[in-house]
Amino acid sequence: MCGIVGYIGKRKASSVLIEGLKRLEYRGYDSAGVSIIDGKKGYVVKSVGKVANLEDKIGDKDILGTVGIAHTRWATHGKPSDNNSHPHRDCTGNINLVHNGIIENYLELKNDLVKKGHKFRSETDSEVLAHLIEELNKKMPYEEAVLEVLKKIRGTYGLAIINKKEPDKIIVARSGSPLVLGVGDGEYVVASDVSAIIRHTQQVVYLEDGEVAVITRDGYEVKTVKNQARNKKVTNLDWSLEKAEKQGYAHFMLKEIFEQPSAIEDAMRGRLVAEDGMAKLGGLQSVAEKLRKIEKIIIVSCGTSYYAGLVGEYMIEEYAGIPVEVEYASEFRYRKPIMNFKTVVIAISQSGETADTLAAIREAKNKGALTLGIVNTVGSTIARETDAGVYNHAGPEIGVASTKAFTSQLSILVLFTLMLGRQRDMSLVMGQRIAKEMRKIPKMVKNILAEEKEIKKIAKKYAGYKDFLYLGRKYNFPIATEGALKIKEISYVHAEGYPTGEMKHGPIALIDENFPSIFIAPKDSVYEKTISGMQEIKARGGKIIAIATEGDKEIKKVADDVIYIPKTLEMLTPLLAVVPLQLFAYHVGVAKGLDVDKPRNLAKSVTVE
Ligand code: G6P
Numbered sequence: 123m124c125g126i127v128g129y130i131g132k133r134k135a136s137s138v139l140i141e142g143l144k145r146l147e148y149r150g151y152d153s154a155g156v157s158i159i160d161g162k163k164g165y166v167v168k169s170v171g172k173v174a175n176l177e178d179k180i181g182d183k184d185i186l187g188t189v190g191i192a193h194t195r196w197a198t199h200g201k202p203s204d205n206n207s208h209p210h211r212d213c214t215g216n217i218n219l220v221h222n223g224i225i226e227n228y229l230e231l232k233n234d235l236v237k238k239g240h241k242f243r244s245e246t247d248s249e250v251l252a253h254l255i256e257e258l259n260k261k262m263p264y265e266e267a268v269l270e271v272l273k274k275i276r277g278t279y280g281l282a283i284i285n286k287k288e289p290d291k292i293i294v295a296r297s298g299s300p301l302v303l304g305v306g307d308g309e310y311v312v313a314s315d316v317s318a319i320i321r322h323t324q325q326v327v328y329l330e331d332g333e334v335a336v337i338t339r340d341g342y343e344v345k346t347v348k349n350q351a352r353n354k355k356v357t358n359l360d361w362s363l364e365k366a367e368k369q370g371y372a373h374f375m376l377k378e379i380f381e382q383p384s385a386i387e388d389a390m391r392g393r394l395v396a397e398d399g400m401a402k403l404g405g406l407q408s409v410a411e412k413l414r415k416i417e418k419i420i421i422v423s424c425g426t427s428y429y430a431g432l433v434g435e436y437m438i439e440e441y442a443g444i445p446v447e448v449e450y451a452s453e454f455r456y457r458k459p460i461m462n463f464k465t466v467v468i469a470i471s472q473s474g475e476t477a478d479t480l481a482a483i484r485e486a487k488n489k490g491a492l493t494l495g496i497v498n499t500v501g502s503t504i505a506r507e508t509d510a511g512v513y514n515h516a517g518p519e520i521g522v523a524s525t526k527a528f529t530s531q532l533s534i535l536v537l538f539t540l541m542l543g544r545q546r547d548m549s550l551v552m553g554q555r556i557a558k559e560m561r562k563i564p565k566m567v568k569n570i571l572a573e574e575k576e577i578k579k580i581a582k583k584y585a586g587y588k589d590f591l592y593l594g595r596k597y598n599f600p601i602a603t604e605g606a607l608k609i610k611e612i613s614y615v616h617a618e619g620y621p622t623g624e625m626k627h628g629p630i631a632l633i634d635e636n637f638p639s640i641f642i643a644p645k646d647s648v649y650e651k652t653i654s655g656m657q658e659i660k661a662r663g664g665k666i667i668a669i670a671t672e673g674d675k676e677i678k679k680v681a682d683d684v685i686y687i688p689k690t691l692e693m694l695t696p697l698l699a700v701v702p703l704q705l706f707a708y709h710v711g712v713a714k715g716l717d718v719d720k721p722r723n724l725a726k727s728v729t730v731e
Contacts (some may be wrong), residue, residue, distance in 0.1 A: 399553020
């Protein structure tokens with residue numbers, strides 16, 4: 123996830139672009155860059171770090187050009203560096219582009235272009251696009267070459283391209299990454315979202331997947347990749363700047379909860395090979411042979427990432443047959459963990475900077491274990507220090523309470539289980555079953571999100587309670603603990619997450635009519651035992667909210683309130699069950715008037731012990 127802006131008009135492009143980038147910084151902030159055309163001259167300035175660094179680098183330079191593109195990056199391929207920052211250029215430096223998304227087939231395209239003599243400056247997937255346009259432009263006009271390139275690439279993109287040889291034009295294209303065109307008076311601003319546009323105009327055109335727009339100072343023309351004209355509606359926005367950054371959502375947390383279908387999709391993209399019941403994890407290729415021989419896995423992590431690890435333990439042990447231990451990173455580093463060169467230690471971390479997780483990885487390395495990372499932030503310390511790893515590609519998570527990073531981590535753990543399992547005893551048929559079902563998860567999450575109103579109603583009903591008990595068994599025990607963590611973080615309510623079976627060994631003493639329980643009770647292999655647990659609570663006057671499988675009407679006889687999730691494989695139920703719990707915690711927090719994006723006493727990335 124990155125932010126892109128383009129400008130063509132009468133004003134100096136540089137100030138519009140920098141201001142736009144600042145608005146988009148929430149989409150990524152590891153490096154930034156601009157390209158501006160001034161007559162026959164071109165200016166390219168790039169800088170690692172925040173947009174402010176880029177602004178400092180531009181300093182007093184008076185760049186007069188009135189056409190330009192800019193980018194703020196959330197790295198997916200290649201660490202954050204000046205060279206890897208956008209805009210990327212062809213060999214001549216004439217064609218400049220910014221890209222948001224992932225080009226899946228970039229390696230084969232790049233190899234081919236290198237053979238033809240193209241010189242690459244970065245490790246990114248995006249640069250291949252500039253060289254490919256250059257190559258095709260040798261045989262056909264520039265605009266046609268752009269359309270041809272779009273036909274050749276696989277993956278996702280929001281693109282803005284300028285060409286010094288045709289300096290009065292920006293070409294933009296969209297497939298899977300957002301792009302909006304702001305229509306001003308003799309000027310146009312194109313951007314990843316409206317927050318970079320509304321200061322200049324309230325008139326916008328939303329581009330759809332598969333559309334391309336050619337923008338000049340005199341107007342714009344929208345067409346399809348196949349060169350068919352499109353008639354587009356101009357929409358009048360009535361948004362404030364603040365609302366725009368959150369894309370209309372009241373909080374980043376809510377936006378991120380709603381981004382989960384695409385975050386899960388992005389975690390799987392190009393990695394899940396459904397026909398072969400396999401997962402291809404490019405980042406683990408260098409250690410693939412070692413992974414065949416490992417005998418033990420230790421997962422180290424903190425907070426929400428720790429609970430993702432616990433789900434991973436159930437998945438990997440059941441389907442890959444490898445013993446797994448999950449450790450709080452803060453404990454692991456001070457224990458005497460038993461490991462050897464056949465042990466792999468996996469750090470799960472959204473930020474890639476959590477001090478305890480990092481220390482645990484350093485300790486494991488020191489002991490000779492193979493270390494891997496499941497990390498969202500590209501180029502972060504944990505990503506750099508582990509021997510190999512898998513990136514989440516979930517985009518920046520701004521809300522302090524982790525939501526989309528969690529379901530993305532679970533998705534990667536499913537892929538990892540498939541990979542390890544298929545290297546061992548898992549049959550092709552079982553692999554195919556898991557892969558096929560996993561593909562359906564984003565749509566299922568969407569269906570749960572569509573029930574937000576109902577969940578909000580239930581949250582309001584329970585917002586006054588001071589204590590909650592969250593219960594789940596097997597795959598959903600970790601979801602009970604994650605659900606409890608969410609409500610603690612956001613709503614400052616006391617909550618305990620427990621394995622359902624363990625509840626009768628203590629917590630049941632707490633239960634009365636003022637202490638509701640939330641049961642995660644999908645129709646799985648432990649369903650009946652879960653129902654018995656619910657009966658035990660009900661018999662003691664406790665109120666019950668149940669997360670149940672669609673069609674389970676019986677459960678209404680025991681539970682006071684039921685939230686339904688679609689039916690899926692047992693191992694995948696955590697990906698669904700957690701979503702209503704996130705929404706529940708969110709709406710309890712909102713009902714109590716709390717700042718859910720910045721809960722008191724917490725930090726997004728804990729870089730101290
Ligand atoms: C903090 C955050 C949590 C997060 C945990 C681990 O406590 O508030 O949301 O789960 O750190 O962070 P990591 O970046 O390592 O996943």
